[in-house]
Amino acid sequence: MTYQPLPPEQPAPEPEQESAKGNVLEIFEKIGSVAVPIAVGMYAMLYLGLAQVYKVFGITPEQAGLDQATIFGRLIGTLIELFLVALPGVGLLVGLGWLLNLATRRSVGRLLHKLREQPWIAATAGALISIVAYWAYFGTLWELSGGTLLVAVALVAIFGLLVPFRLMRRRNTGRAGMKVLTGALLGIGLGLMLVAQMVQGAVDIADNGNGNALLQTVGFQNQWATVGDGDGKPLHKDSPEERFLLLGEKEGAYVLYDCGKQETFRRSVEGTTLGMIEFDPDFSDPETGEVKACGYALEDAETEEQ
Known part of the structure; x- marks a missing residue:
């Protein structure tokens, strides 16, 4: 039988060290x-x-x-x-x-x-x-x-x-x-x-179309894109550059928001094409800096027809 030497006794911690640990x-x-x-x-x-x-x-x-x-x-x-x-x-x-x-x-x-x-x-x-x-x-x-x-x-x-x-x-x-x-x-x-x-x-x-920094912080995706059908034709033929807010995707369908009509709708992924995707676009007038409605392209097209 072999005997292992006992480990050396550790010195007791000083009161100052114990106090410091306790404070931390x-x-x-x-x-x-x-x-x-x-x-x-x-x-x-x-x-x-x-x-x-x-x-x-x-x-x-x-x-x-x-x-x-x-x-x-x-x-x-x-x-x-x-x-x-x-x-x-x-x-x-x-x-x-x-x-x-x-x-x-x-x-x-x-x-x-x-x-x-x-x-x-x-x-x-x-x-x-x-x-x-x-x-x-x-x-x-x-x-x-x-x-x-x-x-x-x-x-x-x-x-x-x-x-x-x-x-x-x-x-x-x-x-x-x-x-x-x-x-x-x-x-x-x-x-x-x-x-x-x-x-x-x-x-x-x-x-x-213009949000704030807090929404970005909580993860809200202010993502806009032009939307077309399965053949790539724009949903608004008179305004092909009209953009829609992409709110998300679930069960094989996109959830989109049309700012010009102020309505939310769903479209199947297979029958929808997305283009010109952009995060946090600037909808203000580049010359005057005036913030226009995000559906201004559609509104302008309707005005021209009238």
Whole structure:
């Protein structure tokens, strides 16, 4: 029988190293507890917003050939891009706070710590952050504005958020729940604001073909093409250069939008030819810069016939 020598004992980690590791883990835990609810709330709103975008054209994302996996991938990419855009701004705020705390010999840090320990102040801060969701909710879905919007938001903030948050601060589990709820409501509010911009971009595409950068971010394909029959003859003989918005393809048929007639229709792939395909075309007048309707070619042809 052979005996293996025992491995040498590892020196116990120094208290400073343990403290440093604990601080790093605590930072990641705090970031995750805030970032994850925000991301979930924004994802849910962006998913509903994508459905609203296709509703402008009278169809659903599934009717345009988008399955759940495709939608999930596009929206995750959107969240990643938003994260990359927001990260420098958050880092700048953290850096400025660190410099301010250093310049005041940590007085700012001690003051913030004391404020966080005050239940009513912490509850008020959480309510103010969470009210972003209801501000966007009442403003976009209920179409409230002015004094009516302000009164509705104030009532929700005081009676629906402030008092419950104060009661939740009594226990550690309540504090954690308040943090998750605040992050989720913030994500929903930001998502609703983005949805309003997405729908506005879809309306612009339906009217004149020009969308916005946010629609590109969520993966909406603003793709236009000339369309002909199986023999290559244009659908509009009087306007062969007329372009149609290609919304998608499903079950062997293209889903197309005719801006001149403001209608969506389907054509079989075998009986359709596509030409002059272009992403995000410019429908504005090259001389005056005026944005014309995307069906201006068809409208001009009808005017000439009259």
